[in-house]
Amino acid sequence: MTQAANRVVITGLGVVSSMGLGVDEFRAGLRAGRDTARPITAFSTVGFDHANGCEITGFEPAAWITELVPAELGRASQFAVAAARMAIDDAALSVPRLRDARSLVTIGTTDGESRDLDGLVEVEVGQGPAAMDPVAARRVPAGRLAAAIAREFALTDTEAVTIPTACSAGNYAIGYGYDAVRSGEVDFALVGGADALCRKTFTGFYRLGTIAPQRCQPFDVDRKGILTGEGAGVLLLESEQSAKARGARIYAEVLGYGLSCDADHPVAPNQAGVARCMRLALENAGVKPDEVDFISAHGTGTKANDVTEAGAIRQVFGDTPPRTVSIKSMIGHSMGAASALASIGCALAITDGFIPPTINHNQTDPEINLDCVPNHAVEAELNVVQNNGLAFGGNNAVTVYGRYREAS
Numbered sequence: 001m002t003q004a005a006n007r008v009v010i011t012g013l014g015v016v017s018s019m020g021l022g023v024d025e026f027r028a029g030l031r032a033g034r035d036t037a038r039p040i041t042a043f044s045t046v047g048f049d050h051a052n053g054c055e056i057t058g059f060e061p062a063a064w065i066t067e068l069v070p071a072e073l074g075r076a077s078q079f080a081v082a083a084a085r086m087a088i089d090d091a092a093l094s095v096p097r098l099r100d101a102r103s104l105v106t107i108g109t110t111d112g113e114s115r116d117l118d119g120l121v122e123v124e125v126g127q128g129p130a131a132m133d134p135v136a137a138r139r140v141p142a143g144r145l146a147a148a149i150a151r152e153f154a155l156t157d158t159e160a161v162t163i164p165t166a167c168s169a170g171n172y173a174i175g176y177g178y179d180a181v182r183s184g185e186v187d188f189a190l191v192g193g194a195d196a197l198c199r200k201t202f203t204g205f206y207r208l209g210t211i212a213p214q215r216c217q218p219f220d221v222d223r224k225g226i227l228t229g230e231g232a233g234v235l236l237l238e239s240e241q242s243a244k245a246r247g248a249r250i251y252a253e254v255l256g257y258g259l260s261c262d263a264d265h266p267v268a269p270n271q272a273g274v275a276r277c278m279r280l281a282l283e284n285a286g287v288k289p290d291e292v293d294f295i296s297a298h299g300t301g302t303k304a305n306d307v308t309e310a311g312a313i314r315q316v317f318g319d320t321p322p323r324t325v326s327i328k329s330m331i332g333h334s335m336g337a338a339s340a341l342a343s344i345g346c347a348l349a350i351t352d353g354f355i356p357p358t359i360n361h362n363q364t365d366p367e368i369n370l371d372c373v374p375n376h377a378v379e380a381e382l383n384v385v386q387n388n389g390l391a392f393g394g395n396n397a398v399t400v401y402g403r404y405r406e407a408s
Helices: 023-032 075-090 095-100 114-127 134-139 144-152 166-182 199-207 240-245 271-285 303-317 335-352
Strands: 008-017 103-108 158-163 188-195 231-239 252-261 294-296 323-325 384-391 395-402
Touching (some): 008 075, 008 166, 008 240, 008 335, 023 335, 075 114, 075 144, 075 188, 075 231, 103 144, 103 166, 103 335, 114 199, 158 166, 166 188, 166 231, 166 252, 166 335, 166 384, 188 335, 231 335, 252 271, 252 335, 271 303, 294 335, 303 384, 335 395
Parallel strands (some): 103 158, 103 188, 294 323, 294 384
Antiparallel strands (some): 008 252, 252 395
16 A cells, blocks of 8 residues: 655744844844845955945854854855754754654755855965865865764764755755655755855856846836845655654745756746746645735846746746745845745745835836735734745746645
């Protein structure tokens, strides 16, 4: 007899973001529409006409990393481990219980530890390769983002995977974990994304002409681009049966996800590819378009992304699409962490009954013509929420979440 698939629920949330540390500060910031843009201090910005970003301040890794030596981890790995500990604590799951279970750790990223690579290259160019710091060199492999979590909690019956699908990688990781829990392959999955501000990525977007001078304004007629950000978002997934057996609080249910890669262009989004990914996600989740209460969009604030994504939404949802917001207006584009942090925002929105706003909004671009919940959060009873993650190369990942209800 074939075993029935598990329902997959979210029981723990861990957040390291420019909005603050921990789920409570993140929730409060989303509700308040807090703008976290400020001048970048992570690296020298001499020579750039403008250099605002959404940088994390006040992060002390030793407060969260207790078994490993924090200095032996890159900043993105530190963020990932800290967010994982927050998620485990938030789920009221003991580390020994997690250690004894079958588990999965999967973290998405765009840059891995490129902040360390920035420093190593600078030393190599200025002083020669002999002067490069071997400790920093050992921190560089991207696989350490997931492996560091497994090592911190001494997880041995686990798979630790770093997924490098750029700006949609957090959703990819969540989908990977959803499949593993749903099939019964693992008992717990720590999933999400992490990235740190780095000169390489800021400069790349700047050279493309897509860094906004001061603030991020998704969907606005005067939008001028992205602000780079950083952080980590980690969700603890487990089966409904497991959560109920241990009396865990359930934030929301993961209903399904969709992946697509149109490989149409190195950086420009493809409308048909984005629409296809959304349809795949809804089909996988067993959800009809008119059942979606709001969309957490990729919403970068660039001219091309916002028009293309809005067009894809209309292809799928017709002339009356759901309200569509972008939390990047508040926390910038945190790269591999972006769709993971947005997924956490979706879970909180479902649990607490509100839709976060798209801030810095003056006038919606007529070509976009979406209700982007401008500037102020709204109260709403939510049953189904969709989260879009889009990436260079046409790597798209969309996740769908629902209010948890026990089977009747």
